[in-house]
Protein backbone atom coordinates (compact mmCIF):
# COMPACT_ATOMS: atom_id res chain seq x y z
CA UNK A 1 0.00 0.00 0.00
CA UNK A 2 1.25 3.48 -0.87
CA UNK A 3 1.63 5.95 1.93
CA UNK A 4 1.84 9.72 1.92
CA UNK A 5 3.04 11.68 4.94
CA UNK A 6 1.53 15.12 5.61
CA UNK A 7 3.55 17.15 8.14
CA UNK A 8 7.34 16.83 7.87
CA UNK A 9 8.29 18.09 11.36
CA UNK A 10 10.00 16.60 14.42
CA UNK A 11 8.21 13.28 14.59
CA UNK A 12 8.26 12.45 10.86
CA UNK A 13 11.83 11.12 10.95
CA UNK A 14 10.97 8.67 13.72
CA UNK A 15 8.04 7.38 11.66
CA UNK A 16 10.37 6.84 8.69
CA UNK A 17 12.83 4.85 10.82
CA UNK A 18 9.98 2.57 11.93
CA UNK A 19 8.26 2.28 8.55
CA UNK A 20 11.50 1.55 6.68
CA UNK A 21 11.64 -1.75 8.57
CA UNK A 22 8.47 -2.86 6.78
CA UNK A 23 9.42 -1.86 3.23
CA UNK A 24 8.15 -5.18 1.89
CA UNK A 25 4.52 -4.31 2.65
CA UNK A 26 4.55 -0.55 2.94
CA UNK A 27 5.86 2.00 0.49
CA UNK A 28 6.19 5.58 1.71
CA UNK A 29 5.78 7.25 -1.68
CA UNK A 30 5.40 10.97 -1.00
CA UNK A 31 5.35 13.75 1.56
CA UNK A 32 3.73 17.15 1.88
CA UNK A 33 3.96 20.10 4.27
CA UNK A 34 2.42 23.54 4.39
CA UNK A 35 6.07 24.67 4.44
CA UNK A 36 7.47 23.48 1.10
CA UNK A 37 11.09 23.74 2.30
CA UNK A 38 10.38 21.18 5.01
CA UNK A 39 8.69 18.84 2.54
CA UNK A 40 11.60 19.18 0.09
CA UNK A 41 14.17 18.47 2.80
CA UNK A 42 12.25 15.42 4.00
CA UNK A 43 11.75 14.10 0.47
CA UNK A 44 15.47 14.50 -0.32
CA UNK A 45 16.49 12.73 2.87
CA UNK A 46 14.12 9.84 2.20
CA UNK A 47 14.20 9.71 -1.58
CA UNK A 48 10.45 10.18 -2.01
CA UNK A 49 8.27 12.60 -3.98
CA UNK A 50 7.18 16.05 -2.71
CA UNK A 51 3.55 16.92 -3.35
CA UNK A 52 1.46 19.87 -2.23
CA UNK A 53 -1.07 19.03 0.51
CA UNK A 54 -3.95 19.19 -2.00
CA UNK A 55 -2.10 17.05 -4.56
CA UNK A 56 -1.50 14.45 -1.86
CA UNK A 57 -5.13 14.35 -0.79
CA UNK A 58 -6.31 14.03 -4.43
CA UNK A 59 -3.59 11.65 -5.66
CA UNK A 60 -4.76 8.27 -7.00
CA UNK A 61 -1.37 6.82 -6.12
CA UNK A 62 -1.78 7.30 -2.35
CA UNK A 63 -3.83 4.77 -0.35
CA UNK A 64 -3.06 5.95 3.20
CA UNK A 65 -2.34 9.44 4.52
CA UNK A 66 -0.30 9.65 7.72
CA UNK A 67 -1.30 12.91 9.37
CA UNK A 68 1.67 14.31 11.33
CA UNK A 69 0.55 17.93 11.44
CA UNK A 70 -0.01 19.81 14.74
CA UNK A 71 -3.29 19.02 16.58
CA UNK A 72 -5.15 22.08 15.29
CA UNK A 73 -4.82 20.74 11.71
CA UNK A 74 -5.56 17.07 12.45
CA UNK A 75 -9.29 17.31 11.74
CA UNK A 76 -9.04 19.24 8.48
CA UNK A 77 -6.32 17.05 6.96
CA UNK A 78 -7.94 13.78 8.07
CA UNK A 79 -11.44 14.87 7.02
CA UNK A 80 -10.35 15.92 3.50
CA UNK A 81 -8.32 12.73 3.10
CA UNK A 82 -11.20 10.45 4.16
CA UNK A 83 -13.58 12.38 1.90
CA UNK A 84 -11.25 11.72 -1.03
CA UNK A 85 -11.19 7.99 -0.39
CA UNK A 86 -7.92 7.73 1.56
CA UNK A 87 -7.44 5.73 4.70
CA UNK A 88 -5.87 7.85 7.43
CA UNK A 89 -3.48 7.22 10.28
CA UNK A 90 -3.62 10.36 12.43
CA UNK A 91 -1.37 11.52 15.22
CA UNK A 92 -3.30 12.09 18.44
CA UNK A 93 -5.76 13.59 19.12
CA UNK A 94 -7.95 12.66 16.12
CA UNK A 95 -9.92 15.88 16.57
CA UNK A 96 -10.55 18.59 19.16
CA UNK A 97 -14.35 18.54 19.48
CA UNK A 98 -17.16 16.01 19.45
CA UNK A 99 -18.62 17.65 16.31
CA UNK A 100 -15.34 17.19 14.46
CA UNK A 101 -15.20 13.59 15.68
CA UNK A 102 -18.73 12.97 14.39
CA UNK A 103 -17.79 14.33 10.95
CA UNK A 104 -14.73 12.09 10.81
CA UNK A 105 -16.72 9.05 11.91
CA UNK A 106 -19.54 9.54 9.38
CA UNK A 107 -17.14 10.35 6.53
CA UNK A 108 -15.16 7.20 7.32
CA UNK A 109 -18.36 5.11 7.14
CA UNK A 110 -19.79 6.83 4.03
CA UNK A 111 -16.56 6.42 2.05
CA UNK A 112 -15.76 2.92 3.25
CA UNK A 113 -12.30 3.92 4.46
CA UNK A 114 -10.64 3.67 7.87
CA UNK A 115 -9.25 6.14 10.36
CA UNK A 116 -6.68 4.73 12.77
CA UNK A 117 -4.80 6.91 15.22
CA UNK A 118 -1.86 7.26 17.56
CA UNK A 119 -1.03 6.34 20.21
CA UNK A 120 0.04 2.90 19.10
CA UNK A 121 2.35 2.25 22.07
CA UNK A 122 -0.08 -0.41 23.33
CA UNK A 123 1.16 -2.55 20.42
CA UNK A 124 4.66 -2.59 21.93
CA UNK A 125 6.06 -5.53 23.90
CA UNK A 126 5.74 -3.99 27.40
CA UNK A 127 2.01 -3.36 27.16
CA UNK A 128 1.40 -6.83 25.68
CA UNK A 129 3.26 -8.32 28.64
CA UNK A 130 1.24 -6.20 31.10
CA UNK A 131 -2.04 -7.35 29.53
CA UNK A 132 -0.89 -10.96 29.87
CA UNK A 133 -0.10 -10.39 33.57
CA UNK A 134 -3.43 -8.67 34.22
CA UNK A 135 -5.54 -11.27 32.44
CA UNK A 136 -3.74 -14.16 34.18
CA UNK A 137 -4.84 -12.53 37.49
CA UNK A 138 -1.23 -12.11 38.63
CA UNK A 139 -2.40 -9.27 40.92
CA UNK A 140 -5.83 -10.76 41.60
CA UNK A 141 -9.06 -8.85 40.98
CA UNK A 142 -8.39 -5.26 39.87
CA UNK A 143 -9.64 -2.68 42.35
CA UNK A 144 -8.08 0.58 41.14
CA UNK A 145 -5.07 2.34 39.72
CA UNK A 146 -3.19 5.55 39.08
CA UNK A 147 -2.12 7.16 35.78
CA UNK A 148 0.15 10.19 35.70
CA UNK A 149 2.05 12.26 33.18
CA UNK A 150 3.78 15.12 34.97
CA UNK A 151 6.34 17.45 33.43
CA UNK A 152 7.22 21.10 33.04
CA UNK A 153 6.15 21.24 29.40
CA UNK A 154 8.03 21.05 26.13
CA UNK A 155 9.60 24.52 25.80
CA UNK A 156 12.98 23.20 26.92
CA UNK A 157 13.48 20.90 23.92
CA UNK A 158 10.81 21.12 21.20
CA UNK A 159 11.83 22.98 17.99
CA UNK A 160 8.32 24.51 17.71
CA UNK A 161 6.77 24.43 21.21
CA UNK A 162 4.07 27.08 20.67
CA UNK A 163 1.26 24.75 19.55
CA UNK A 164 1.48 22.82 22.81
CA UNK A 165 0.02 25.90 24.60
CA UNK A 166 -2.77 26.61 22.09
CA UNK A 167 -6.11 24.84 21.57
CA UNK A 168 -5.48 21.17 20.88
CA UNK A 169 -2.14 21.19 22.69
CA UNK A 170 -1.77 21.03 26.47
CA UNK A 171 -1.25 17.92 28.55
CA UNK A 172 -4.79 16.53 28.26
CA UNK A 173 -5.06 16.41 24.46
CA UNK A 174 -1.33 15.90 23.85
CA UNK A 175 -0.32 13.35 26.51
CA UNK A 176 -3.72 12.17 27.79
CA UNK A 177 -4.31 9.83 24.83
CA UNK A 178 -1.29 7.64 25.78
CA UNK A 179 -2.54 7.01 29.31
CA UNK A 180 -6.26 6.87 28.46
CA UNK A 181 -5.71 4.48 25.55
CA UNK A 182 -3.61 2.12 27.71
CA UNK A 183 -6.30 2.19 30.41
CA UNK A 184 -9.15 1.56 27.96
CA UNK A 185 -7.22 -1.29 26.34
CA UNK A 186 -6.57 -2.83 29.78
CA UNK A 187 -9.87 -2.10 31.55
CA UNK A 188 -12.50 -1.42 28.86
CA UNK A 189 -14.53 1.76 28.32
CA UNK A 190 -14.84 4.70 30.72
CA UNK A 191 -18.36 5.31 32.01
CA UNK A 192 -18.10 8.50 34.11
CA UNK A 193 -15.54 11.16 35.02
CA UNK A 194 -14.82 13.88 37.54
CA UNK A 195 -12.32 16.54 36.53
CA UNK A 196 -10.41 19.61 37.66
CA UNK A 197 -8.12 21.78 35.57
CA UNK A 198 -6.27 25.08 35.70
CA UNK A 199 -3.72 27.26 33.92
CA UNK A 200 -0.82 27.84 36.35
CA UNK A 201 1.37 30.01 34.08
CA UNK A 202 0.10 32.75 31.73
CA UNK A 203 3.38 32.70 29.76
CA UNK A 204 6.05 30.09 29.10
CA UNK A 205 9.71 30.98 28.53
CA UNK A 206 11.23 29.19 25.58
CA UNK A 207 14.49 27.65 26.75
CA UNK A 208 15.51 25.91 23.52
CA UNK A 209 17.99 28.38 21.90
CA UNK A 210 17.16 27.08 18.41
CA UNK A 211 13.58 28.42 18.57
CA UNK A 212 13.22 31.94 17.11
CA UNK A 213 10.71 33.21 19.73
CA UNK A 214 11.37 33.54 23.46
CA UNK A 215 7.90 33.56 25.01
CA UNK A 216 4.58 31.77 24.50
CA UNK A 217 1.19 33.11 25.66
CA UNK A 218 -0.67 30.20 27.20
CA UNK A 219 -4.28 29.92 25.91
CA UNK A 220 -5.32 26.68 27.61
CA UNK A 221 -5.31 24.79 30.90
CA UNK A 222 -2.04 23.00 31.61
CA UNK A 223 -2.78 21.11 34.84
CA UNK A 224 -5.48 18.41 34.97
CA UNK A 225 -6.56 16.06 37.69
CA UNK A 226 -9.45 13.62 37.36
CA UNK A 227 -11.15 10.43 38.39
CA UNK A 228 -12.16 7.89 35.75
CA UNK A 229 -14.81 5.33 36.58
CA UNK A 230 -14.78 2.42 34.16
CA UNK A 231 -17.87 0.36 33.17
CA UNK A 232 -16.38 -2.43 35.26
CA UNK A 233 -16.65 -0.14 38.32
CA UNK A 234 -12.87 0.31 38.66
CA UNK A 235 -11.82 3.86 39.54
CA UNK A 236 -8.49 5.31 38.40
CA UNK A 237 -6.95 8.60 39.48
CA UNK A 238 -5.56 10.46 36.50
CA UNK A 239 -3.17 13.41 36.39
CA UNK A 240 -1.67 15.09 33.33
CA UNK A 241 0.27 18.33 33.70
CA UNK A 242 2.82 20.63 32.08
CA UNK A 243 3.20 22.58 35.35
CA UNK A 244 5.21 20.35 37.68
CA UNK A 245 8.99 20.67 37.96
CA UNK A 246 9.61 17.34 39.63
CA UNK A 247 8.18 14.52 37.51
CA UNK A 248 6.06 12.12 39.50
CA UNK A 249 6.47 8.38 39.32
CA UNK A 250 4.41 6.13 38.86
CA UNK A 251 3.31 6.64 35.28
CA UNK A 252 0.76 3.85 35.39
CA UNK A 253 -0.01 1.51 38.28
CA UNK A 254 -2.84 -1.00 38.52
CA UNK A 255 -3.89 -2.28 41.94
CA UNK A 256 -5.36 -5.74 42.52
CA UNK A 257 -6.64 -7.41 45.70
CA UNK A 258 -3.55 -9.73 45.65
CA UNK A 259 -0.81 -7.31 44.57
CA UNK A 260 0.04 -4.22 42.49
CA UNK A 261 1.57 -3.80 39.03
CA UNK A 262 3.74 -0.87 37.90
CA UNK A 263 3.43 -0.82 34.09
CA UNK A 264 5.96 0.61 31.63
CA UNK A 265 5.24 4.23 30.71
CA UNK A 266 2.51 4.13 27.98
CA UNK A 267 4.30 7.08 26.36
CA UNK A 268 6.90 4.49 25.28
CA UNK A 269 6.69 1.24 23.34
CA UNK A 270 8.76 -0.72 25.79
CA UNK A 271 10.14 -0.48 29.30
CA UNK A 272 10.18 -2.16 32.68
CA UNK A 273 7.29 -3.75 34.58
CA UNK A 274 7.36 -4.29 38.35
CA UNK A 275 5.12 -6.34 40.61
CA UNK A 276 4.80 -5.76 44.35
CA UNK A 277 6.06 -8.67 46.45
CA UNK A 278 3.95 -8.79 49.62
CA UNK A 279 6.34 -11.10 51.50
CA UNK A 280 9.48 -9.02 50.82
CA UNK A 281 7.37 -5.85 50.87
CA UNK A 282 9.13 -4.38 47.83
CA UNK A 283 8.74 -3.95 44.07
CA UNK A 284 10.24 -6.77 42.01
CA UNK A 285 11.23 -6.41 38.34
CA UNK A 286 9.07 -8.83 36.35
CA UNK A 287 9.84 -7.65 32.78
CA UNK A 288 12.53 -5.52 31.17
CA UNK A 289 12.93 -4.40 27.61
CA UNK A 290 15.55 -6.21 25.53
CA UNK A 291 15.80 -3.08 23.36
CA UNK A 292 16.39 0.41 24.75
CA UNK A 293 15.82 2.02 21.31
CA UNK A 294 12.26 3.23 21.79
CA UNK A 295 12.07 4.81 18.31
CA UNK A 296 12.37 1.40 16.79
CA UNK A 297 8.62 0.93 17.07
CA UNK A 298 7.25 4.27 15.80
CA UNK A 299 4.94 3.42 12.87
CA UNK A 300 3.77 0.15 14.42
CA UNK A 301 0.16 1.44 14.34
CA UNK A 302 0.45 2.08 10.60
CA UNK A 303 1.78 -1.44 10.05
CA UNK A 304 -1.07 -2.84 12.17
CA UNK A 305 -3.57 -0.83 10.11
CA UNK A 306 -2.15 -2.01 6.77
CA UNK A 307 -2.26 -5.64 7.91
CA UNK A 308 -5.87 -5.30 9.09
CA UNK A 309 -6.97 -3.71 5.81
CA UNK A 310 -5.13 -6.30 3.68
CA UNK A 311 -6.46 -9.25 5.71
CA UNK A 312 -9.95 -7.78 6.02
CA UNK A 313 -9.74 -7.95 9.81
CA UNK A 314 -10.47 -4.32 10.72
CA UNK A 315 -12.42 -4.42 13.97
CA UNK A 316 -15.13 -1.95 14.96
CA UNK A 317 -13.82 -2.12 18.54
CA UNK A 318 -10.37 -0.96 17.50
CA UNK A 319 -11.80 1.80 15.26
CA UNK A 320 -13.93 3.10 18.14
CA UNK A 321 -11.10 3.59 20.67
CA UNK A 322 -9.75 6.99 19.48
CA UNK A 323 -13.33 8.30 19.31
CA UNK A 324 -14.02 7.10 22.86
CA UNK A 325 -10.78 8.76 24.03
CA UNK A 326 -12.01 12.00 22.41
CA UNK A 327 -15.30 11.68 24.34
CA UNK A 328 -13.41 11.20 27.63
CA UNK A 329 -11.05 14.14 27.00
CA UNK A 330 -13.88 16.48 25.97
CA UNK A 331 -15.83 15.46 29.12
CA UNK A 332 -12.84 16.14 31.39
CA UNK A 333 -12.08 19.42 29.62
CA UNK A 334 -15.64 20.74 29.95
CA UNK A 335 -16.24 19.36 33.45
CA UNK A 336 -18.23 21.69 35.70
CA UNK A 337 -16.82 21.59 39.25
CA UNK A 338 -20.32 21.78 40.76
CA UNK A 339 -21.45 18.51 39.19
CA UNK A 340 -20.83 14.96 40.42
CA UNK A 341 -19.92 12.06 38.19
CA UNK A 342 -20.35 13.12 34.54
CA UNK A 343 -21.55 10.34 32.21
CA UNK A 344 -19.61 9.64 29.05
CA UNK A 345 -22.34 9.64 26.43
CA UNK A 346 -21.55 7.43 23.48
CA UNK A 347 -21.69 9.79 20.50
CA UNK A 348 -20.25 7.77 17.64
Ligand SMILES: NC(=O)c1ccc[n+]([C@@H]2O[C@H](COP(=O)([O-])OP(=O)(O)OC[C@H]3O[C@@H](n4cnc5c(N)ncnc54)[C@H](O)[C@@H]3O)[C@@H](O)[C@H]2O)c1
Nearest residue numbers: 007008009010011033034035038068069070071073091160
Ligand atom coordinates in the same frame (compact mmCIF):
# COMPACT_ATOMS: atom_id res chain seq x y z
N1 LIG B 1 7.61 15.66 18.63
C1 LIG B 1 7.31 14.58 19.35
O1 LIG B 1 8.09 14.09 20.18
C2 LIG B 1 5.99 13.88 19.13
C3 LIG B 1 5.84 12.61 19.66
C4 LIG B 1 4.65 11.92 19.45
C5 LIG B 1 3.62 12.53 18.73
N2 LIG B 1 3.78 13.78 18.24
C6 LIG B 1 2.64 14.39 17.52
O2 LIG B 1 2.98 14.54 16.14
C7 LIG B 1 2.32 15.69 15.58
C8 LIG B 1 3.37 16.59 14.97
O3 LIG B 1 4.27 16.97 16.00
P1 LIG B 1 5.74 17.48 15.68
O4 LIG B 1 6.43 17.50 16.99
O5 LIG B 1 6.34 16.71 14.54
O6 LIG B 1 5.39 18.99 15.23
P2 LIG B 1 6.25 19.97 14.31
O7 LIG B 1 5.74 21.33 14.53
O8 LIG B 1 7.69 19.70 14.48
O9 LIG B 1 5.83 19.48 12.83
C9 LIG B 1 4.55 19.68 12.27
C10 LIG B 1 4.69 19.90 10.78
O10 LIG B 1 3.40 20.05 10.19
C11 LIG B 1 3.43 21.14 9.27
N3 LIG B 1 2.07 21.66 9.15
C12 LIG B 1 1.41 22.46 10.04
N4 LIG B 1 0.15 22.68 9.62
C13 LIG B 1 0.01 22.02 8.45
C14 LIG B 1 -1.06 21.88 7.52
N5 LIG B 1 -2.25 22.44 7.74
N6 LIG B 1 -0.86 21.14 6.41
C15 LIG B 1 0.35 20.56 6.17
N7 LIG B 1 1.41 20.66 7.03
C16 LIG B 1 1.23 21.38 8.15
C17 LIG B 1 4.43 22.11 9.85
O11 LIG B 1 4.96 22.96 8.85
C18 LIG B 1 5.48 21.16 10.43
O12 LIG B 1 6.49 20.84 9.50
C19 LIG B 1 1.56 16.34 16.75
O13 LIG B 1 0.23 15.91 16.74
C20 LIG B 1 2.26 15.79 18.00
O14 LIG B 1 1.39 15.73 19.09
C21 LIG B 1 4.95 14.47 18.39
